[in-house]
Amino acid sequence: MNSLTSFESRFVIDEINLYITVIAGDHTISFANKQLLNFSGVHFENINHLPYWELPWWQNGMANQNQLMFAVERAFFGETVRFDATYTKYDNTLHEIDFLLKPLYKRDEIVSVIAMGYNISDLVKTQKALTRRERQLDAFFEFSSDGYFFFLLDQPIEITRTDDAFIHELMSHQKLTFFNQQFEKILNQELSHQTVIETLFPNVKDLSVFWRDMILNGKAQFDTTIQLEETYYDEEALNTFILDEPYDCLYIRVTLVAIFDDQGAFEGNYAVVRERTQEVRNIKRLEFLANKDPLTKINNRRSFYEKAVEKIEVCQNDQMDTSVVMIDIDFFKRINDTFGHDAGDTVLYHFATLIESFVGERGIVARYGGEEFVLLLMCPFDEAKTFMEALRIKISEMIVRHDDDQITLTASIGIRGNTRQTDNIDTLTAEADKALYYAKNHGRNRVAVYADLPEEAKHER
Missing domain, CATH: 3.30.70.270 (Reverse transcriptase/Diguanylate cyclase domain)
Incomplete structure (x- = not known):
């Protein structure tokens, strides 16, 4: 342990952002750095040569005790062991610690185990927040009354021109990477991630016009229809001699939004697909009642x-x-x-x-x-x-x-x-x-x- 206890080594080990302790062959503490002592709120004199199972943080629950015990035993058998655990700091705040235990050798014989812990509390909080946000987004997409889809490129591309040939080439390389169930329901068809843009909206004469507008202005919108397999009428309208236009298609409005990276390169787009059949029919009925x-x-x-x-x-x-x-x-x-x-x-x-x-x-x-x-x-x-x-x-x-x-x-x-x-x-x-x-x-x-x-x-x- 001379290399660890020299002044230069101790200074470096005390200042790095790791919790470090050394467990001797008799399973007692032979070294603890400043970061670990500050975390536990104890002086080294009070834990020097103390068995590791009597350390203050040993009281953080049976699960943590078992993790640490098995990790130490495996390390003394020559394994490198890694595990995460929740520990209580001296101020009673909870922290997530990522531990790495490695055996230390002298003449091919394991004489001690070094345990290094890294405080990953902020990372865990971020991951939990992201997971929660993902769940929220999943719920939003799946239970929304609107359809959503993402058409993305494999690699961002700089937009240097917007002629028809370039726009068509750009569209041909975009892939359907995400769509929610409502989008499939609105289109009344099963989709795959290989679906090309033109097959989604066959009644739109030239989608490239709207793609160009989206790229130039960041956003574009168009209305189209989806043909229904069956045609039916509004019986109430027929019975009252009001507008009896058949329900033979769905009216939908598509809003395209471009996605650019931090350097301004085009990554693709997402779209909101809203079914507005009843809205259109209501407008037509109002126009009908106003003029007919x-x-x-x-x-x-x-x-x-x-x-x-x-x-x-x-x-x-x-x-x-x-x-x-x-x-x-x-x-x-x-x-x-x-x-x-x-x-x-x-x-x-x-x-x-x-x-x-x-x-x-x-x-x-x-x-x-x-x-x-x-x-x-x-x-x-x-x-x-x-x-x-x-x-x-x-x-x-x-x-x-x-x-x-x-x-x-x-x-x-x-x-x-x-x-x-x-x-x-x-x-x-x-x-x-x-x-x-x-x-x-x-x-x-x-x-x-x-x-x-x-x-x-x-x-x-």
């Missing part, structure tokens, strides 16, 4: 006015004729009284469907209120008159089936043509309405033109 008539599913009066004003202005600039048409179902109250209001709703729905399909691209169709409908036709006036006469005949030939009943009907039509004379939509609809009521007051099931009305009819309210 819930019963007939064609434009409502407010929407008609907005579209008609815009279309009339365009047509006037192009020197194109337009006509405003009012249509009213004849004796509609009699249909309600005879067959019931449900039958009346069915008649209105099929009547609107017939008009809209008949008019097609020639004009704008809307429900004006009750059993009245309004049209804006974009065609020469003579064609508009002929076209409305053909529509009147088509209406008289239609049969609406409701339960066991077959309902026939007719309609009266009023036309205000040559709208290049004015662009006031209120005036145009009012004059078309006068023509309509002239048709109703003169036999119904006929077409009347405002320009052909007697002067007294034009001035009637």
Whole structure:
């Protein structure tokens, strides 16, 4: 032990950040450095030649006693032994110590064992914190309602250019390294770590555009759809004549976030995938209710006015004729009284469907209120008159089936043509309405033109 007890050696051993003690062949303490004595809060004179099992820190529990005892015995048999243990410092604080025991030889004979301990409390705390954080992150990813995935490169790469060829090359080298279960659930497919980017979002025309934006701006976002295997409808919407768009796909929003290292090299990206099908459907339903008539599913009066004003202005600039048409179902109250209001709703729905399909691209169709409908036709006036006469005949030939009943009907039509004379939509609809009521007051099931009305009819309210 002369080499350990020399002044120079002791100075070095006392100052290094290790707890060092030497256990002699008779299992007593023959040396302890300053760090160990400070940790235990004892003087060396009080433990010199004391058996190691009588040391103060021997009282730190049966598990620690057994670890130390077996370690010492194995070291005296020539093994190098390492173990971790929790020990109490003299101030009653707990510390994690990493021990290494090695045999010391003299002429090939083990004469003592040196025990070196390193305080790893901070490391253990950090590891525990990381483990706890990992558990929290795992729980967050796995129980989140959003999908998450990471696409990373094997090695970070400096972004020196952003042309299409480079971006495609970059994307081809990224690998799916992590994804949560919700992501698989949203995509409705099983994924592997070999999945390539393009296979995840087949409905996106050019993903490289968004990848470029992500790299340049740190973040990018796009919306896409995932096709469903089965198509189904919202029965509640169907029963209330509201928007009946089929559920044939999922709407999702993907947010891409770039990952750069400390030197600014691109490492890959992670993404948040949020399913927003119900949100999109709610938005569409609100837009529908704002612009469409819930019963007939064609434009409502407010929407008609907005579209008609815009279309009339365009047509006037192009020197194109337009006509405003009012249509009213004849004796509609009699249909309600005879067959019931449900039958009346069915008649209105099929009547609107017939008009809209008949008019097609020639004009704008809307429900004006009750059993009245309004049209804006974009065609020469003579064609508009002929076209409305053909529509009147088509209406008289239609049969609406409701339960066991077959309902026939007719309609009266009023036309205000040559709208290049004015662009006031209120005036145009009012004059078309006068023509309509002239048709109703003169036999119904006929077409009347405002320009052909007697002067007294034009001035009637």
